[in-house]
Amino acid sequence: MNLTIRLFATLRENRGKILDVEVSDGETIRTILGSMGIMEEDVAILLRNGRDASLDDFPEDKDTLSVFPPVGGG
Incomplete structure (x- = not known):
C-alpha cells in the first residue's frame, strides 16, 4: 500500500518534506x-486526508498523512 506522508516543522529534519x-x-x-x-x-496534530486522525487508525492505499509537531516558544 502506498502513502504520502507530509511532515512539518522540526519533523522534516533529516527526513524531508513530502515522502x-x-x-x-x-x-x-x-x-x-x-x-x-x-x-x-x-x-501534536495528525491528519489523514485533511481530517483529524488517531495514531491507532489504519490508513488505506493512497492516503495522505500530515504530521505536525508540538509548537514551542512563548
Missing part, C-alpha cells in the same frame, strides 16, 4: 511513524 512510502496492509499510523523514528510525543 511517498510503501507500507504493509494492517499497519497502524503509530507503527508507520515509529518506523520513521517519529515518536508519539513528537506528534
